[in-house]
Ligand SMILES: O=P(O)(O)O[C@H]1O[C@H](CO)[C@@H](O)[C@H]1O
């Protein structure tokens with residue numbers, strides 16, 4: 079396989095080095111779970127799907143959900159691999175991303191299995207800092223976020239909307255004691271400080287996704303299933319299917335809004351657009 083340059087390791091036909099996909103392999107709407115094992119669980123919910131590639135942590139299926147072309151690519155854990163996925167998926171035509179993750183809740187009143195839709199992210203990871211100054215906002219796209227809320231309401235699931243904190247470390251970085259009880263003083267206040275600032279949850283990719291989407295003029299949103307409750311210290315794998323359904327339904331809703339905007343010559347969706 080001949081890659082055209084070191085700057086952009088892709089072949090003449092645009093086959094991307096890490097995700098092993100080329101133009102035409104993915105839809106413009108791409109769901110982004112961290113876990114490769116979640117990819118077939120998500121595409122099983124669609125009308126049709128096929129495996130395109132599975133290279134390193136990047137597993138991609140493309141298919142149709144309620145008639146809308148849709149793809150899913152796993153990002154792996156953390157900002158570095160997520161940034162690679164976004165760079166290469168965007169290079170082959172993806173422009174709207176929805177992270178479908180799992181998360182740890184730090185606010186009271188959030189149950190295991192609930193969903194959390196992120197409207198923005200605290201950039202506690204390093205990847206976005208290698209792209210743009212720290213003051214730059216890791217904010218979700220309002221149309222994607224609204225479509226996720228619409229989908230959650232339609233599906234009647236328990237959900238919350240909030241600011242997520244994306245970290246590079248799952249253990250000490252999310253104020254879990256490390257091996258042999260290693261627990262530095264600056265980690266001790268992390269949850270309480272973030273909780274006072276109304277942060278709802280921890281995960282490890284949204285800040286990278288939102289920052290790069292904003293830099294590149296792409297749309298991104300995020301819905302996560304609550305696996306960990308850091309208030310009660312419970313842990314359980316629940317809500318994964320609901321998060322996948324909400325994200326898939328949100329793509330259907332976004333596709334309808336995009337068609338409406340196109341038909342009426344509008345750049346931004348707004349509630350009374352449908353009455354025009
Ligand atoms: O379930 P995923 O999407 O991987 O998301 C969460 O799970 C991993 C940690 O267990 C991190 O990737 C975190 O962001």
Ligand SMILES: O=c1cc[nH]c(=O)[nH]1
Nearest residue numbers: 180181182280281306
């Ligand atoms: O607590 C959690 C659960 C899932 N993912 C995280 O990053 N943290």
